[in-house]
């Protein structure tokens with residue numbers, strides 16, 4: 429909690445400094461950003477990213493050994509996927525409804541005639557899913573291909589569980605590696621307040637505030653939908669299925685949300701979100717490692733919300749009416765797009781091109797939302813990883829293995845599920 433408080437203080441300080449430079453000394457901002465804010469943020473981001481592949485590999489291996497039984501693994505996997513898909517679909521529907529009611533695209537004069545935007549090619553979602561089996565696990569790790577690493581690690585864990593005593597030493601080594609990595613996460617997190625300061629000062633300082641003013645309504649729709657979704661869907665499922673107080677859930681997961689907010693990357697936040705879920709939310713490592721690593725890669729409700737709101741906004745700005753059928757297509761493609769979105773800053777915007785194309789809207793429309801996307805990215809990333817943690821709590825409870833919230837500081841028993 430002390431760390432979360434320090435990060436918040438750093439964020440506030442970063443906003444003030446970034447804003448002050450942006451408004452009163454714009455010419456000073458660039459050099460300060462290049463030599464101070466930027467490097468601070470990059471050092472922190474790199475330290476976190478450095479731990480992602482080892483933490484995912486080690487914790488998924490141990491997670492699979494802990495679950496052992498492939499049937500159980502299948503059941504946990506199915507529950508996780510169902511939760512991910514349903515909540516993402518609900519997220520888009522909330523965004524669509526809010527955008528249709530509040531009509532952000534009619535709340536200003538958007539010059540749609542003169543925009544010029546080259547959309548990047550969105551990677552085909554099917555390729556991502558079919559490419560789950562790595563032909564070379566070392567390449568998968570070198571490239572940080574999360575789904576392939578998860579697959580390989582799960583297979584190793586399965587082998588370890590099957591061979592049992594014979595490979596006990598290998599398992600022990602991986603268990604110790606896990607302790608080591610968890611220690612490193614705590615260590616690296618000490619730098620988080622400085623990193624958060626640099627990241628937010630850089631983001632705020634480089635922001636064009638005129639763009640924000642013009643886009644107030646669109647931002648309101650996205651932020652409103654993110655809030656409603658978090659409270660109703662995550663709070664609701666944690667309370668009803670997870671049998672835990674939503675306030676307890678949000679309070680204990682808060683440090684991870686703050687890191688997600690500052691980094692705008694689900695992947696870079698993964699080490700902290702795993703740690704928070706295991707130590708504070710008492711999710712056993714076996715479930716947390718799966719749901720959250722997979723979720724960081726394919727479950728992005730916040731991103732889906734942005735995409736839903738942006739589609740309606742762009743249609744309205746261009747004066748195009750969307751039919752009910754088209755809205756349904758948006759729900760489907762935005763679910764797919766959020767699965768295919770990489771867990772890095774700004775990736776959701778690239779996939780927006782795919783959603784726009786699916787209903788024949790001009791991809792140039794992305795230029796309209798581009799200016800304010802960085803700030804929204806920070807908030808939606810925090811929501812993205814909260815969905816993964818909520819899922820971990822819900823699945824653990826339905827499996828009867830969610831730890832006792834009273835056991836402060838003691839991780840839930842992780843080896844037997």
Ligand code: ASP
Nearest residue numbers: 693694731771772775776
């Ligand atoms: N930055 C988001 C994430 O990492 C993805 C996006 O929506 O751009 O979760």
